[in-house]
Amino acid sequence: MDVTFWGVRGSIPSPGPGTVRYGGNTACVSVRLPDGELIILDCGTGARNLGISLLAGPFGKGKGSATLLLSHAHWDHIQGFPFFGPFYVPGNSFTVYGGSRGERLLEDVLERQMAAQFFPVQSFHNMGARIEMRPLGEDKDVRVGSATVRAHANPHGPTPALAFRIDAGGKSLVYASDAGYGTGGPPQAALDLYRGVDLLIHDSTFTPEDRALRLERGLSSLEDAVDCAARAGVKKLALFHYDQDYSDHDVDELVARGRRWLEGRAAAGIEVLGAAEGLTLSL
């Protein structure tokens, strides 16, 4: 499995000289499975650059297919949808999984983003590619090529956000963006999903100090991410979904603090890294 980060930022894209190393695009991660299937995790503005790179291959000729998993419908996780180039090439085909209770709801959510008041294309039906929406519950695994995908709904302020686990070819990863655990920390069901994965991509929006000031946002601190990694015994932790105001230097600090904490917790051996645009991890 090859995992590539296209957008690692939370809330809103944050262009500028302060964010060029980790990147200012909002959430989007691609996963290339060993059998060649493509899974896209969230569709923030990072999806635009992913789309540009995909158009050089079969997607440019209308021969591509991929599966999109949407954690939830906050802007920073869907705002790249109208700008994802492969959607505009007839012949390409996509299955979009989201957490709403029916495909009509998911369609309605994505369609509202495309509406005439907001975007000239007016409807995703005008985009050209075949886009099929499917709801994804927690109760049932989904097969994507050789992979098994399982979801768990984490608390995230007023709405839940899905965490996804992908198992393929003996390797595994979890994508857990936007997790606002309660005072008891991550629930058992979340830890069960994360258990032993090769890579945990975890919400790490804030320092613990900043999170304490913004609890209502329903997001994780670095401490939550590290805690999950240690308790679930993962092999590698990628910090993700940085606050829009954090500079590259601030993220460097976040990563360094994460490393120190894991060493202090006798959980040495877990590798910590800061997700950055353009970074590919091969599992």
Place this chain on the structure above:
Amino acid sequence: MRIRFWGVRGSLPVPGPRTERYGGNTSCVEVSSAAGTRIIIDAGTGIRRLGKELMRSEFESGKGAAHILISHTHWDHIQGLPFFAPFYRAGNKLFVYARQRDDQNLRSVLSLQVDSPFFPVPFHKARADVAFRELHDGAHFEINDVVVSCTRLNHPYIATAYALSADGAKVAYIADTAPFSDILFGHEFLAGPPSPHSLLSKSDHKTLRTMRSQVVRLCEGADLVIYDTMFTPEEYRQTPHFGHSRPSDAVDICHDAGARMLALYHHAPDRSDTEVDAVLASTRKEATLTARKLEIIAGFEGLDLALGKQG
């Protein structure tokens, strides 16, 4: 009059090293008069940093007032609004203006952006006093000491151009618009360029001519014209139905209006800093060839211009 650029990009924000100099934030320009009237044109992602700066002034204690003129409600012109900090401080007074629609009122269009499931804080929880004012094409009104005029632009779902006069200076903001020649934009979806055989009707031609002359009038004698110049000529040939102009269209309007300075604006997301430099250089060269006395600059984040009398 002071003009500051907070976001100059079209379509969507484009972070990264290629856009570091001109900036990757979407549309937002601040205009303040010497007497202290604060007007913000468009609320793309650039408005977030403006909001943070305002929170270091009277907006922090809930005593600020600002007028936000929206050219149209495509995402790149409104997506920063939920991240505009003064909205969340009780006491601040914010006035939002945009073109009147037959189908949906302004408040409900903007509410959708912050409704569940898209954003965690709905409008009614924003604590500032927010008032909405819908404008008809050609509206002419005053915001304290600033005189505002509007006219309709040629863009999908229709956009509004604004001219602001104060302190003996005038600035015009023309985004987004296509040239007034090949397509008459309305509310319908256009899947591609018009076919070579489908000629514009006489009445459409007339509508476009009128629209253009009203834009020229809006820009008449302006000290600064900020203009949507997203496309190169080649890009315009390929996608005229996207509703954006070329630098030459902006130069022509400025020339006809006798404007003093043109700021290229709403740069294409793919345009790197070096490419914007090149567009600027070639636009200047062409304008010189036609002996036009027009100063041309390219908008960038942080650009700060003083026009007319200073307070």
